[in-house]
Amino acid sequence: MKAYVFPGQGSQFIGMGKDLYEKSESAKALFEKANEILGFSITDVMFNGTDEELKQTKVTQPAIFLHSVILAKETPDFQPDMVAGHSLGEFSALVAAGALSFEDGLVLVSKRALAMQKACEANPSTMAAVLNLADNVIEDICASVDDVVVAANYNCPGQVVISGTNEGVALAGEKLKEAGAKRVLLLPVGGAFHSPLMEPAREELAAAIEATNFNAPVCPIYQNVNAQPSTDVATIKANLIAQLTGAVKWTQSVQNMVADGATSFVECGPGKVLQGLVKKIAPTAETSAVVL
Known part of the structure; x- marks a missing residue:
């Protein structure tokens, strides 16, 4: 069985999607429609901008979404x-699997990005990658810190990202090193994604998701918050809303997809991050990227 997986923030690069735009009239039309919906030329930033411009959450998230979704639409x-997406990639996966229209998906991703940026500005916060320490040890140490810090991304065995206030992450980082973590690396992100500090953004996005029309997807989507397959629209919406403050259970999602018969994982979007993670989670699975 073939699983398509869709990347999240961090996979962007200048020039992403340019080949699609230039090669295909249908892809070009979707990119131009996106410029119209967003009210600014995101293609200018994607194709010719600076790394700094592309790194802004309000640009990064729609840019990765567009690259991923248009690539899926152009794949014959x-x-x-089955499908799954890492954080933001869950929206790309839902559009690719027919649960959301291209336009509605883009509007939600843009609202999500702006709401997250606003939450980051209201609460200075950060994230850090913890290497070579058991998940339960990381969870226990985060729980012992008297500040907001949680395990936010279970990326693969031996790589968990923690998220919280600057102080909480710093305190947890010290304790994690003492407990034997190989490294604790601060990440260049705008704030504490997938933590309780994203609650204002969750509330804002919840209203937008509830007001949007969803359809049953053509195949199960393994969602971040519970790593379980969903085809029910009400369940998909609830999990999507919970995702902003909940952890990304990527390791568990891939393990469950393999248990349910996935033998091949195809990354659809910029970069190769997910192929690398899948290889560490399920070494026997085939991995590849969509190439047109």
Whole structure:
């Protein structure tokens, strides 16, 4: 069985999507429609901007979404048996699997990005990658810190990202090193994604998601918050809302997809981050990228 996986923030690069735009009239039309919906030329930033411009959350998230979704739409034999997306990538996966229209997906991603940016500005906060320490040890140490800090991304065995206030992450980082973590690396992000500090953004996005029309996807989507397959619209919406303050259970999602029959994982979007993570989670699975 073939699983398509969609990347999240951090996979962007200048020039992303340019080949699609230049090669295909249908892709070009979707990019131009996106410029119209967003009210600014995101293609200018994606194709010719600076790293700094592309790194702004309000630009990064729609840019990765556009690259991923248009790539899926341009793939002639796009017939997934299951899909999943890492954080923001969950929205790309839902559009690719027919649960959301291109336009509605882009509007939600843009609202999500702006709401997250606002929450980051209201509460200075950060994230850090913890290497080579058991998940339960990381969880226990975060729980012992008298400040907001939680395990936010279970990326692969031996790589968990923590998220919280600057003080909480610093305190947890010290304790994690004492407990034997190989490294604790601060990440260049705008704030504490997938933590309780994203609650204002969750509330804002919840209203937008509730007001948006969703359809049942063509195949199960394994969602970040519980790593379980969903095809029910009400469940998908609830999990999508919970995602902003909940952890990204990527390790568990891939493990469950393999248990349910996935033998091949195809990354659809910029970069190769997910192929690398899948290889560490399920070494026997085939990994590849969509190439047009």
